[in-house]
Amino acid sequence: MAKLDPMPKDRNGHLIPGAQTALRNVPPGIPRPEYVGKSAPRPFTGSDVYSPEAVERIRRAGRIAADAIALVGENVRPGITTDELDEIGHRYLVENNAYPSTLGYRGFSKSLCSSVNEVVCHGIPDNTVLEDGDIVNIDITAFVDGVHGDSNRTFVAGEPTEDVRLLVERTEESLRRGIKAVAPGRQVNVIGRAIESYAKRFGYGVIRDFTGHGVGEAFHSGLIIPHYDSAPQYDTVMEVGMVFTIEPMLTLGTHEWDMWEDNWTVTTKDKSMTAQFEHTLVVTERGADILTLPSTGMAA
Known part of the structure; x- marks a missing residue:
């Protein structure tokens, strides 16, 4: 069997933009978010605190997103392209009458984000072929019944190096610790404190600007949840019924980053490997209730 071309990468093995396929079709009967077909969403003037009924709608959207991520993850392997993964996720969403929230958001052209190796976030699916040892973050948001549910997970293609395997495991653990810090009456910056205090044990970089x-x-309401310590400016007090994401991005090197000319793809400045995990959750009287668990009930 002929060896698959691992391009697009540069002479140093770092990713470069690949070729994209045409926009995927969403059946006309599936409701679109208001920003589709526009350059930007309208400003959000609502509240981040939701009624129990609205929380259940977000949970439904979140479960569809989580199930789509799980299905895509089952297909992560050496030899598959990120565009093929996008097609799998897209098909699952529309078959479940959900709109892929990223498709058409501020011009984003695909139904999920696929961030490979040194790509921190917002990677655009294309003809990049996954190789043995690569990692890829799959970020999917589903729009159903007027609300978005947002989640992501990092998967491994083949066998990673030991330091990369540990990075992935520990990034998921950092998400768990961030979730455990959630409680009504606390400022949101305690979440970042919990995440970075764990990450710095291992010398990891913690991305600050995303x-x-x-x-x-709203897909993004304006509320900011930091993942790093020393963020006193983010002093919003958590309330019962408040809904937001926690999505730490840890690196084997620097927290500094570059952006490609597509104005989406973010990579570590030193090209070190990076992993991310994300859940949407609601603040409860006892802490947090995760709204993006898959149908199997498997927790992060």
Whole structure:
């Protein structure tokens, strides 16, 4: 069997933009978010605190997103392209009458984000072929019944190096610790404190400029959830019924980053490997209730 071309990469083995396929079709009967067909969403003027009924709608959207991620993850393997993964996720969403929230958001052209190796976030699916040892973050948001549910997970293609395997495991653990810090009456910056205090044990970089966010009626409401310590400016007090994401991004090197000319793809400045995990959750009287668990009930 002929060896698959691992391009697009540069002479140093670092990713470069690949070729994209045409926009995927969404059946006309599936409701679109208001921003589709526009350059940007309208400003959000609602609240990040939701009624129990609205929370259940977000949970339904979140479960569809989580199930789509799980299905895509089952197909992560050496030899598959990120565009093929996008097609799998897209098909699952539309078959479940959900709109892929990223498709058409501020010009984003695909139904999920696929961030490979040194790509921190917002990678655009294309003809990049996954190789043995690569990692890929799959970020999917589903829009159903007027609300968004947002989640992501990092998967491994083949056998990773030991330091990369540990990075992935520990990034998921950092998400768990961030979720455990959630409680009504606390400022949101305690979440970042919990995440970075764990990550710095291992010398990992913690991305600062891309954060968790309010989500629900808006894809991004304006509420910011930091993942790093020393963020006193983010002093919003958590309330029962508040909905937002936590999505730490840890690296084997620097927290500094570059952006490709597509104005989406973010990579570590030193090209070190990076992993991310994300859940949408609601603040409860006892802490947090995760709204993006898959149908199997498997927790992060």
